[in-house]
Amino acid sequence: MAQKPSIPKGTRDFSPIEMSKRNYIFDTIKSVFTLHGFRQIETPAMENLSTLMGKYGDEGDKLLFKILNSGDFLSNVSDEQLAERNSTKLMRSIAEKGLRYDLTVPFARFVVQHQNEIKFPFKRFQIQPVWRADRPQRGRYREFYQCDADVIGTDSLLNEVDLLQIIDEVFCRFGINIAIKLNNRKVLSGIAETIGEPDKIVDITVAIDKIDKIGIDNVNAELLDKGISQKAVDQLQPVLTLSGTNEDKLNSLATLLADSEVGMKGVEELRFVMSKTNEIGVQATIDLDPSLARGLNYYTGTIIEVKALDVEIGSITGGGRYDNLTGVFGLDNVSGVGISFGADRIYDVLNQLDLYPEATRATTKVLFVNFGEAEATASLKYIKELRAAGISSEIFPESSKMKKQMGYANDNGIPFVAIIGETELANGTIMFKDMTLGTQQPLTLDEVIEKLK
Numbered sequence: 001m002a003q004k005p006s007i008p009k010g011t012r013d014f015s016p017i018e019m020s021k022r023n024y025i026f027d028t029i030k031s032v033f034t035l036h037g038f039r040q041i042e043t044p045a046m047e048n049l050s051t052l053m054g055k056y057g058d059e060g061d062k063l064l065f066k067i068l069n070s071g072d073f074l075s076n077v078s079d080e081q082l083a084e085r086n087s088t089k090l091m092r093s094i095a096e097k098g099l100r101y102d103l104t105v106p107f108a109r110f111v112v113q114h115q116n117e118i119k120f121p122f123k124r125f126q127i128q129p130v131w132r133a134d135r136p137q138r139g140r141y142r143e144f145y146q147c148d149a150d151v152i153g154t155d156s157l158l159n160e161v162d163l164l165q166i167i168d169e170v171f172c173r174f175g176i177n178i179a180i181k182l183n184n185r186k187v188l189s190g191i192a193e194t195i196g197e198p199d200k201i202v203d204i205t206v207a208i209d210k211i212d213k214i215g216i217d218n219v220n221a222e223l224l225d226k227g228i229s230q231k232a233v234d235q236l237q238p239v240l241t242l243s244g245t246n247e248d249k250l251n252s253l254a255t256l257l258a259d260s261e262v263g264m265k266g267v268e269e270l271r272f273v274m275s276k277t278n279e280i281g282v283q284a285t286i287d288l289d290p291s292l293a294r295g296l297n298y299y300t301g302t303i304i305e306v307k308a309l310d311v312e313i314g315s316i317t318g319g320g321r322y323d324n325l326t327g328v329f330g331l332d333n334v335s336g337v338g339i340s341f342g343a344d345r346i347y348d349v350l351n352q353l354d355l356y357p358e359a360t361r362a363t364t365k366v367l368f369v370n371f372g373e374a375e376a377t378a379s380l381k382y383i384k385e386l387r388a389a390g391i392s393s394e395i396f397p398e399s400s401k402m403k404k405q406m407g408y409a410n411d412n413g414i415p416f417v418a419i420i421g422e423t424e425l426a427n428g429t430i431m432f433k434d435m436t437l438g439t440q441q442p443l444t445l446d447e448v449i450e451k452l453k
Helices: 016-035 057-062 079-084 087-094 104-113 158-174 185-194 198-208 211-225 230-240 246-256 261-280 325-329 343-353 373-388 402-411 422-427 445-452
Strands: 046-048 066-068 095-099 122-131 143-152 178-184 285-288 302-308 317-322 336-342 366-368 393-395 416-419 430-434 439-443
Touching: 016 122, 016 143, 016 158, 016 343, 046 104, 057 198, 087 095, 104 122, 104 143, 104 325, 104 336, 143 158, 143 343, 158 178, 158 261, 158 302, 158 317, 158 336, 178 185, 178 261, 185 198, 185 230, 185 246, 185 261, 198 211, 198 230, 211 230, 230 246, 246 261, 246 285, 261 285, 261 302, 336 343, 366 373, 366 402, 373 393, 373 422, 373 445, 402 416, 430 445, 439 445
Parallel strands: 178 285, 366 393, 366 416
Antiparallel strands: 046 095, 066 095, 122 143, 143 336, 178 302, 302 317, 317 336, 416 430, 430 439
16 A cells, blocks of 8 residues: 655645745745845755854754765764764764755855955845754744845944834735834843853843743743852843833843943944834834843844734744854954744734735636637637736636536636637637626627736
């Protein structure tokens, strides 16, 4: 008995209707990126593991999909290495490449590799799939698309303001109500410094970034498990429980971090970005969240995360500033900032809220019924004219029973059917049927084009 076909967990097939919806997402985001002066690039699905490892923290490294070397990948592995059963050490010998985890690190590699061809500041966007060996769950997939926009080669905070406008414009076009959460890595560093645990910045940020998922009590327990003192955890509580307006939170942070130079720098940057964005005006809710860290080690300044307000789902967009990412590839002092739209989660949100425009459901506009060779030949000539006028049309490939051909039109949501029989051949007309209304009338080709356009 043949094995039932399946796909890996955390991946999905997409039907033609679903692809129409996804293309609506990609086209909308792409049009806004282009409107703001970003240009498109692409990078390979796989990168050298040396490019990817160490850029996402220990937790991120565990989620990288590794690709076994071609051929006999165990040929250079000793019996002692196999007996040791240390997968981390063994992986260095059997896998040199991995699937990209995000688009930002490959972009940094691209910039360094092509630095002599790029004019800075360089504004790029990229819409491609990424892969993470995560546990699949609602809204979380192992293969998913990201839609990234980054500016590199400038440390101006006006870029953050522009990216916030892009986020606002994209979700306004989608009709999704959102909240944009903001923080700054310098604020997080200042917090770690103020509570006397500057060397524990990674442990602190990884833990507090989970506050929305596991609650403050579990965050505190995790901090203690990481070796952070009870006194430091107690000092952290006022930061994790900040309330009031964004201005209130900024003022509270300024007081709490008054003795931290780096922390105060972060507060100043947040104040600039938020004030400029407010002056320009956005429809989205903007919320300062001092616990926001996003768990990625390469952020050095602004941190951005977007939540849908009307659907329970994880973040649908995120990003931030990374002042030193290209440095690990040999190009120092190049600052960058970027955002990434999670197309798959946006797809789920639009589905749940039924926000797709009618045009995304569009299919073939006109189906020509096939009555035989002479009728089919005439139909093909008409179809060529319709397509030249930008009207999607097709002919049923076989001279089947009328019921079968009309059923094909119904099953595929084709709104109009063109019927050419002996009478229409003789008169040079088309019997034009509206499948929604159930009405039909004889029309000339020009009249059909006019009606459909």
